[in-house]
Amino acid sequence: MSESSRTAASAAVSTLPRPATYSAALRLLHWLSALCMFIVIPLAWYMTELDRHDPHRVMWFTLHKSIGLTVLVLTLIRIFTRLSGTVPALPARIPAIERALAHIGHGLLYLILLGMPISGYLNSYAGGHPIDWFWLFQVPAMTSPDRPLAHLAGQTHRLLAWATYALIAGHVLAVVYHQLVQRVDVLGRMTGRATPDAENK
Ligand code: HEM
Ligand code: HEM
Numbered sequence: 001m002s003e004s005s006r007t008a009a010s011a012a013v014s015t016l017p018r019p020a021t022y023s024a025a026l027r028l029l030h031w032l033s034a035l036c037m038f039i040v041i042p043l044a045w046y047m048t049e050l051d052r053h054d055p056h057r058v059m060w061f062t063l064h065k066s067i068g069l070t071v072l073v074l075t076l077i078r079i080f081t082r083l084s085g086t087v088p089a090l091p092a093r094i095p096a097i098e099r100a101l102a103h104i105g106h107g108l109l110y111l112i113l114l115g116m117p118i119s120g121y122l123n124s125y126a127g128g129h130p131i132d133w134f135w136l137f138q139v140p141a142m143t144s145p146d147r148p149l150a151h152l153a154g155q156t157h158r159l160l161a162w163a164t165y166a167l168i169a170g171h172v173l174a175v176v177y178h179q180l181v182q183r184v185d186v187l188g189r190m191t192g193r194a195t196p197d198a199e200n201k
Helices: 003-014 024-049 057-083 096-126 147-180 186-191
Strands: none
Touching: 024 057, 024 147, 024 186, 057 096, 096 147, 147 186
């Protein structure tokens, strides 16, 4: 291939239309996971305040664990879906440093979406507490009771909870900032309403 045709080919590739929004599957998985997170966290605050002898305590814990494990399943499907398709590139109007921060923030959110349920799961099973997923079936155990592991997983769960609050707050504030201050329609990329030239409006 001559130099000029190679340049023309690479220019054609770089001008190929990129998706303006996340795919419908990724959008659905994002909003379902977000909804689960906004339920599971207040549920945790409520259930951990209950008296040990409260007759409904086990019910609230089962609900927390079931929704938490649902987040794990949604996230595994989401990571697989994301890796097997394309996602929109962050608009060039957003400064490079902010795009880098967005990538790091999103990566950390994925770690939370995996780390919270996994540490919760290990805390429960290593502590000898089986999990009834929405009272439908018992989730298979991958560890036998193990006090040090239960302790470590519990500490991790409580520590990661703080990272969860910080990352979600930062994530939502970043969306609001890009939307209202920079006037880049990032929300439209996750709701499906963004158009390819939305960043130029
Ligand atoms: C996305 C998933 C999850 C999130 C965001 C989450 C969040 C939380 C939060 C914020 C707390 C309160 C921590 C504190 O007291 O400071 C908590 C406690 C707890 N979570 Fe989760 N959780 C998730 C998944 C799970 C799962 C899947 C399980 C078990 C299968 C689980 C079991 C527990 C238990 C047993 C506690 C009480 C721990 C204690 O008081 O020491 N969690 N969770
Ligand atoms: C009101 C709440 C929320 C809003 C408005 C929101 C909005 C958004 C938007 C607009 C994007 C796309 C960013 C881009 O243009 O690339 C995004 C991506 C993302 N959000 Fe949220 N989000 C919310 C809650 C959450 C929660 C609770 C989590 C998880 C704990 C979360 C995790 C993520 C992740 C991991 C991405 C990156 C997606 C990817 O590139 O694969 N979001 N969010």
